[in-house]
Amino acid sequence: MPFIKTAASLLLATGLGATALPSAPLEARASGVQGFDISSYQSNVDFAGAYKDGARFVMIKVSDFHTILVQATQVYERELTVYRLLKAQPILTSPSPVTMTEHPKPVSSAEATTLPIPIQVPGPNKQNTSSLMVEAGPMMAKLSPECWTWSIIPPVRTVTG
Amino acid sequence: MTAWVKDFGDAYNSKTGRYPMLYTTADWWKTCTGNSEDFGDYPLVLAQYASSISTVPSGWPYQSFWQNSDSYSYGGDSDLWNGSEDSLKAFAKG
Numbered sequence: 001m002p003f004i005k006t007a008a009s010l011l012l013a014t015g016l017g018a019t020a021l022p023s024a025p026l027e028a029r030a031s032g033v034q035g036f037d038i039s040s041y042q043s044n045v046d047f048a049g050a051y052k053d054g055a056r057f058v059m060i061k062v063s064d065f066h067t068i069l070v071q072a073t074q075v076y077e078r079e080l081t082v083y084r085l086l087k088a089q090p091i092l093t094s095p096s097p098v099t100m101t102e103h104p105k106p107v108s109s110a111e112a113t114t115l116p117i118p119i120q121v122p123g124p125n126k127q128n129t130s131s132l133m134v135e136a137g138p139m140m141a142k143l144s145p146e147c148w149t150w151s152i153i154p155p156v157r158t159v160t161g
Numbered sequence: 162m163t164a165w166v167k168d169f170g171d172a173y174n175s176k177t178g179r180y181p182m183l184y185t186t187a188d189w190w191k192t193c194t195g196n197s198e199d200f201g202d203y204p205l206v207l208a209q210y211a212s213s214i215s216t217v218p219s220g221w222p223y224q225s226f227w228q229n230s231d232s233y234s235y236g237g238d239s240d241l242w243n244g245s246e247d248s249l250k251a252f253a254k255g
Contacts, residue, residue: 032227032241032242032243032244033241033242033244033245033246033249034239034240034241034242035226035239035240035241035242036233036235036236036237036238036239036240037228037237037238037240038236038237038238044236045235045236045237046235046236047235049234049235050233050234050235050236053234053235055235056246056249057240057242057249057253058237059240
């Protein structure tokens, strides 16, 4: 995407001037859409309250998807866009070969919405602790100095539209 | 690190036609990738627990999602899609 590359270059220049580029897109769409992400250890989720307060999407880690989706769909029904974060196959060698799990089937065609996808990208320093990655996904920011990352793959198809 | 992420992303892209989203903080990106600018095709999920975004990591003009809190009022972590609900749905459907 040339656009992205160009914009990135401009972004780098902003430290020297007053270019408004980094903030302009944010200001233009400052309101955004509120949502949240949850894992199974985050058990006290008030879907109805969130919805009433404007939340319109939720990202759910795939290993927790079935349990949580039941709660979520009771509240959101078809209104909710549910993103399912698939649990990636543990990747213990790096950088190659890369292996990935197949995209699992939707829970059922009647259940909400959009199908998400997986991934975790363990850093090279802790290749055998992928289980930690799974459980600690939302906490990656706190672990950042250790050079882990957790990536989420965008949905590639829709279950019910 | 960047080679690994790229390898993974390319493999995923070859299977699905899309790149994965990338969840990171600006600090992590700087520390662990040297502020790589090679991942602009990967939608950015920026973790920054603050009232506003001060730094978008090098390589992205803006984030796709902003995880702005790890204590969302109704459970889990708070995220903001940087766009409209329609654009979110369009994004989700690929």
